[in-house]
Amino acid sequence: MTQTAAIIGGGVIGGGWAARFLLMGWDVRVFDPSPDAARKIGEVVANARRSLPGLSDVALPSEGNLSFHDTMSDAVQGASWIQESVPERLPLKRKVYQVLQEHCAHDAVIGSSTSGFKPSELHGCATRPEQIVVAHPFNPVYLLPLVELVPGEKTSPAVTVKAKEILTAIGMHPLHIKAEIDAHIADRLLEAVWREALWLINDGIATTEEIDDAIRYGFGLRWAQMGLFETYRIAGGEAGMRHFIEQFGPCLEWPWTKLMDVPELNDTLIDKIADQSDAQSGAMSIRELERTRDDNLVTILRGLKAQDWGAGALLNTQDQRIAGKPVLPDDLSKPIVTVERAIPLDWTDYNGHMNEARYLQAFGDASDRMMLLAGVDADYIAGGASYFTAETHIRHIDEVHAGTVIRVETQVLSGSGKKMHLFHRMLAGDRELATGEHMLIHVSLETRRACEPSAKVSAALQQVATAHAALPKPHGAGKSVGVKG
Ligand SMILES: NC(=O)C1=CN([C@@H]2O[C@H](COP(=O)(O)OP(=O)(O)OC[C@H]3O[C@@H](n4cnc5c(N)ncnc54)[C@H](O)[C@@H]3O)[C@@H](O)[C@H]2O)C=CC1
Ligand SMILES: C[N+](C)(C)CC(=O)CC(=O)[O-]
Numbered sequence: 001m002t003q004t005a006a007i008i009g010g011g012v013i014g015g016g017w018a019a020r021f022l023l024m025g026w027d028v029r030v031f032d033p034s035p036d037a038a039r040k041i042g043e044v045v046a047n048a049r050r051s052l053p054g055l056s057d058v059a060l061p062s063e064g065n066l067s068f069h070d071t072m073s074d075a076v077q078g079a080s081w082i083q084e085s086v087p088e089r090l091p092l093k094r095k096v097y098q099v100l101q102e103h104c105a106h107d108a109v110i111g112s113s114t115s116g117f118k119p120s121e122l123h124g125c126a127t128r129p130e131q132i133v134v135a136h137p138f139n140p141v142y143l144l145p146l147v148e149l150v151p152g153e154k155t156s157p158a159v160t161v162k163a164k165e166i167l168t169a170i171g172m173h174p175l176h177i178k179a180e181i182d183a184h185i186a187d188r189l190l191e192a193v194w195r196e197a198l199w200l201i202n203d204g205i206a207t208t209e210e211i212d213d214a215i216r217y218g219f220g221l222r223w224a225q226m227g228l229f230e231t232y233r234i235a236g237g238e239a240g241m242r243h244f245i246e247q248f249g250p251c252l253e254w255p256w257t258k259l260m261d262v263p264e265l266n267d268t269l270i271d272k273i274a275d276q277s278d279a280q281s282g283a284m285s286i287r288e289l290e291r292t293r294d295d296n297l298v299t300i301l302r303g304l305k306a307q308d309w310g311a312g313a314l315l316n317t318q319d320q321r322i323a324g325k326p327v328l329p330d331d332l333s334k335p336i337v338t339v340e341r342a343i344p345l346d347w348t349d350y351n352g353h354m355n356e357a358r359y360l361q362a363f364g365d366a367s368d369r370m371m372l373l374a375g376v377d378a379d380y381i382a383g384g385a386s387y388f389t390a391e392t393h394i395r396h397i398d399e400v401h402a403g404t405v406i407r408v409e410t411q412v413l414s415g416s417g418k419k420m421h422l423f424h425r426m427l428a429g430d431r432e433l434a435t436g437e438h439m440l441i442h443v444s445l446e447t448r449r450a451c452e453p454s455a456k457v458s459a460a461l462q463q464v465a466t467a468h469a470a471l472p473k474p475h476g477a478g479k480s481v482g483v484k485g
Contacts (some may be wrong), residue, residue: 005083111135
């Protein structure tokens, strides 16, 4: 059954939550008194639609239904998750809980996006504090998986468990923070960097652009994949963390930072920062900057996916959860769907459509899936045998663009002996985009020479090939590159 999330406050963060829930198949009900809320959320959801589905190598659930409501009482109807993302003002947040708890389900999770308030501060005079937990996300919520999950003393442990389950199911990484502190973990770290950056501008040492360059050409890249401690462990050389601390620990007592001192945010400093930021980035609109940010994040995240590391490993686990266990379909009277996915942003090229290399990647993924369905899984490969592709013929029939959901249907032309002869058709709906004919040979990973597959794999392939032999020979099968005239 489709689940429902209520979004209370649909600004930058509420819009991001709405987009993530929606694209993960939830119905989303929004309450925000601003007349601009529907337009703004529409724009955030449009950004999410072009970026999020391509992070996954399998098809996401069908998108849920987005609706806007005039009252909070209406918005929370049927919601099992309620996310409060109203402005960072404690009396306002407390008032919101009072109103929504009069109308929401008692077993719904109420998450707060608060960047800085502790859950016990939010609990204040709530009717049922046990329902309320801090769920602090990062912008853009639809791409970044981290959510700091901070239960308060009065939060029910069952709510924390349910919150973890739901956040994991929508592709997030709930980081359970056991102690309540102002600004949780990440904003405490970010604020230290932000404070130093303000000093550097105030003192005329660096501009906004120079500070951003210092981050994005250097340690920002490192932090995307290993964080602070693993990075510094490596920086200690072979002696690791102990040597690193010996060498750089004393610097903490030197005047490298301005510590807790904050520059006065007077008009002069605010004008200086805003003017420098305009000079640095003013040529692009916020929406253009968002799209550039999203393109870059998708590329980084997909790179981490290939390494099965950090946030990329999380995405791979999510894909496996969605795809389920590979089993041959009962009905073999038609080709097998071996790939169903959205085209990622980084698969397109200077012609504005999917690059030719990615057709091979999609067909390669289809062959991998067929191998898995036949029983050639990680254990089989670790046992010393696999398939190598010996020959490929791709026909490019129609263009395909980022975000389009494609499907590859695979017909097994032959599966006897050492050969696996596959014919893949790539489609978007009924539109044929490409075909790929592939000959794979079963090999011993020890000798690197052809050998017979196991009896189990052989039988599975034979079963499919026999059933598929009743299908018409696919158009284009057995063709070489055509030369007309
Ligand atoms: N902007 C950011 O980078 C991040 C913000 N947060 C947190 O998310 C929360 C929201 O922040 P933003 O989205 O940035 O603010 P925002 O100003 O973009 O959005 C707030 C939205 O709440 C609406 N609103 C005001 N009163 C309301 C009410 N009584 N009921 C329902 N909606 C109401 C406003 O119309 C507005 O659309 C804050 O607690 C903030 O600390 C968390 C992570 C990052
Ligand atoms: C600036 N901020 C405190 C609202 C930032 C956050 O809370 C998280 C983020 O996305 O950086």
